[in-house]
Amino acid sequence: MMAAEQNVSGTLDRRDVVGRILERRGDALVVTGLGSSCYDAGVHDHPNTFYLWGAMGAAAMMGLGLALAQPARRVVVITGDGEMLMGLGSLATIGAQKPENLAIVVIDNELYAETGMQATHTARGVDLAVMAKGAGFTLAETVRSEHDLERAIAALYETRGTVFLDVKVTSQRYPMSIRLRDGAHIKNRFRENLLGQAAFD
Amino acid sequence: MKQETVPRTWPGDIYQVFKRLKVAQVAYVPDAGHTQLILDCQGDPEMTAVSLTTEQEGVAMLSGAWLGGNRGALLMQSSGAGNCINMLSLAQECRFPLLMLITMRGEWGEFNPWQLAMGQSTQRVLEHSGCVVQRVDKAEEVGEVVFAAGQMAFSTNRAVAVLIGQRIVGFKDWSK
Numbered sequence: 001m002m003a004a005e006q007n008v009s010g011t012l013d014r015r016d017v018v019g020r021i022l023e024r025r026g027d028a029l030v031v032t033g034l035g036s037s038c039y040d041a042g043v044h045d046h047p048n049t050f051y052l053w054g055a056m057g058a059a060a061m062m063g064l065g066l067a068l069a070q071p072a073r074r075v076v077v078i079t080g081d082g083e084m085l086m087g088l089g090s091l092a093t094i095g096a097q098k099p100e101n102l103a104i105v106v107i108d109n110e111l112y113a114e115t116g117m118q119a120t121h122t123a124r125g126v127d128l129a130v131m132a133k134g135a136g137f138t139l140a141e142t143v144r145s146e147h148d149l150e151r152a153i154a155a156l157y158e159t160r161g162t163v164f165l166d167v168k169v170t171s172q173r174y175p176m177s178i179r180l181r182d183g184a185h186i187k188n189r190f191r192e193n194l195l196g197q198a199a200f201d
Numbered sequence: 202m203k204q205e206t207v208p209r210t211w212p213g214d215i216y217q218v219f220k221r222l223k224v225a226q227v228a229y230v231p232d233a234g235h236t237q238l239i240l241d242c243q244g245d246p247e248m249t250a251v252s253l254t255t256e257q258e259g260v261a262m263l264s265g266a267w268l269g270g271n272r273g274a275l276l277m278q279s280s281g282a283g284n285c286i287n288m289l290s291l292a293q294e295c296r297f298p299l300l301m302l303i304t305m306r307g308e309w310g311e312f313n314p315w316q317l318a319m320g321q322s323t324q325r326v327l328e329h330s331g332c333v334v335q336r337v338d339k340a341e342e343v344g345e346v347v348f349a350a351g352q353m354a355f356s357t358n359r360a361v362a363v364l365i366g367q368r369i370v371g372f373k374d375w376s377k
Binding site: 029031050052053054055056057058059060061062063064065066067068069070087089090092093096097183184186187190191194195198199 | 225226251253254255257258259260261262263265267268269270273287288290291294295297
């Protein structure tokens with residue numbers, strides 16, 4: 001049985017955080033991790049968003065490949081703490097590569113929400129922002145308040161370099177938002193919107 | 202490595218094929234067999250060579266590259282193929298093209314018993330993960346096979362792996 005309440009450190013609302021990030025996306029390209037981050041972003045569906053429904057641990061590295069291919073565009077990865085923990089090596093790879101246009105936002109509820117609300121390592125003191133800083137990210141911080149969130153979102157889009165935000169949110173769960181889950185379709189939609197006819201070369 | 206009587210030209214052949222295929226991103230976990238190719242790619246201003254902490258990162262990275270309009274290639278040793286299994290679901294489900302060049306260990310004159318487990322199962326693991334697998338065992342055919350694999354990967358949106366036989370790559374002589 002699922003616990004009714006979870007003792008997590010975050011006070012921000014995940015859907016509000018993701019909504020506020022995406023309302024300022026402009027021409028940014030977005031990759032989401034699987035699970036709740038996918039559903040949060042799906043509320044604001046856009047062809048410039050690629051949704052992962054699996055391949056846990058892929059989000060940050062997909063962001064890197066996309067950022068290298070599209071250096072003039074801002075690339076924003078929105079993922080969860082569990083997904084980020086499964087791809088921690090990516091932080092080192094991205095820190096070593098130093099693209100100028102890549103931001104990673106971890107919506108950190110300190111829980112594996114999809115699998116029964118088990119605690120992740122971030123509930124036990126593991127600090128993802130410190131790890132990103134250690135990997136060489138230009139800006140890396142933990143966001144806990146409304147005030148910090150406003151400032152951090154501006155930095156997310158304006159910083160030249162690599163940005164890592166670990167945004168602490170509550171354990172609130174929301175229903176799935178989008179039905180779009182066919183991977184080939186999501187990919188083709190994204191490429192056609194971004195590349196036009198060249199998508200079919 | 203065994204003493205070679207002729208200079209090794211196949212890494213340069215692969216590099217020339219990358220140019221023909223317009224490969225822009227090369228992801229790699231360093232491997233002795235790919236040493237020269239990695240250097241060539243690092244020195245090419247039209248390519249970005251990215252060193253990975255684990256091979257599965259490359260599967261995700263090159264999917265992102267393709268989303269953004271770049272072609273890529275992933276270089277690894279056979280021991281890395283097993284690290285990619287779940288990440289290959291990304292290529293299979295989304296029909297991302299993926300060109301993988303895998304130098305083989307554990308199959309020809311191998312001295313290290315720990316290489317056998319993955320070396321002997323690489324092809325089956327990749328096939329079970331939805332990849333087309335093609336082998337090359339003659340140095341002079343490497344370029345041709347890699348070009349054919351690249352065309353298949355990028356034209357049919359499939360994961361295609363080329364296994365470069367250990368007989369080509371060379372093995373350590375353990376008798377001394």
